[in-house]
Amino acid sequence: MGRSPCCEKAHMNKGAWTKEEDQLLVDYIRKHGEGCWRSLPRAAGLQRCGKSCRLRWMNYLRPDLKRGNFTEEEDELIIKLHSLLGNKWSLIAGRLPGRTDNEIKNYWNTHIKRKLLSRGIDPNSHRLINESVVSPSSLQNDVVETIHLDFSGPVKPEPVREEIGMVNNCESSGTTSEKDYGNEEDWVLNLELSVGPSYRYESTRKVSVVDSAESTRRWGSELFGAHESDAVCLCCRIGLFRNESCRNCRVSDVRTH
DNA sequence: AACCCTTTCAACCGCCGCGCC
DNA sequence: GGGCGCGGCGGTTGAAAGGGT
Structure with a gap:
């Protein structure tokens, strides 16, 4: 049945x-x-x-939706996030205030794919189209930068690490599930994402954000290389604010809380 | 004006994960 | 532990709009 x-x-x-x-x-x-x-x-x-x-x-x-064309900064942000997350449109959308997963997915398929191809970049792997299969050693040689997004509160012992090449084809399940770390009730997500080549970034920063538009601008222009004043809690950055899961967040942005 | 082809994007479909019982 | 209901996600579809001839 x-x-x-x-x-x-x-x-x-x-x-x-x-x-x-x-x-x-x-x-x-x-x-x-x-x-x-x-x-x-x-x-x-x-x-x-x-x-x-x-x-x-x-x-x-939804009243908070941003209408109109994507900006160049949003384009680049989407490309970079896609290289990190693959087709996780909802996660990507969580980083672009006012944009929906559907909108980004459509935009990716109609514009960005073409844009990347015109640059000679494979939109799936984010590597040059003529580039041969990536060997493990070349992966190791990639400068891997860590994006460390943390919450206040307890931290689970072993951070999740995703490295380029495993993420691109979405074979990775995205994040290690909570069960992999036991049933600690109180640990708070501490996700480390890695991507290469590098963007300058210092990994331990705690700051607040002014507003979502500003957040987007900063992310677009300085993705993963933000100033100390740019860090936002992960829940906001990956869009958890939508479901009010963001309880530990110190961000005061009205829209997101 | 009429037709055809391409592009865009709103909406649908099927599946999955989670929580509850 | 297993079944079920629900919300959410990603892939796909197809109507509408746009552009070219």
Whole structure:
């Protein structure tokens, strides 16, 4: 017996949303907040699947979305993050305030891929297209810089380390799961990401950020080589602020908290 | 104006992880 | 431990828009 569908297919609208539907959804979420997507359509008077409502809200109706073209800085930031994270669009989106995973994914497929190819760079491996298979020794010789993003609070003993070449093809699962470190209740994520060639970066910094736009600008221009005044807690940087998981964060940005 | 091809991007689909029972 | 429901994610699709002839 298969899993039941997320919603009844019958009597459900599909395709483009109308203004009236948008309004119903916005009104409902303004009143009741996000969540309970399965029951939301009925409660809001929408003939839509809950998933569809969530998607519409997340990708289009959220008030904090940035509209318009991507800037050159955002382009470069996406490229660098993709070289680190692979097709983890939601993680990448978490680093670009106002941009959605869907938007970035589309932008990657329609613009950035082409841009990289025109530079002679393979968009999947982020290496020169003519470059032969990378040997382990050449990987070792890559200057590997560490991006150390830390939270306040306890730190788990062994930091996760992802190195270029393992990340690019997404064979890496992204992060080592918590179970790999036992069930420590209180350890706080201490993720180290590595990428080469290097960007200058001192690995232990704790600072605050002024606002999300400024954060983006700094990241775009000085990615992984930020000033001491640029570090942000990981939860904010990878986008956890969306689900209020960012409890230890000291950032005072209103939008993200 | 009409047609065709390409590009863009909103929306859908299927799968997965997590939490709950 | 296993089943189930839900939210979330990434890949894919297809309608609409844009551009060329």
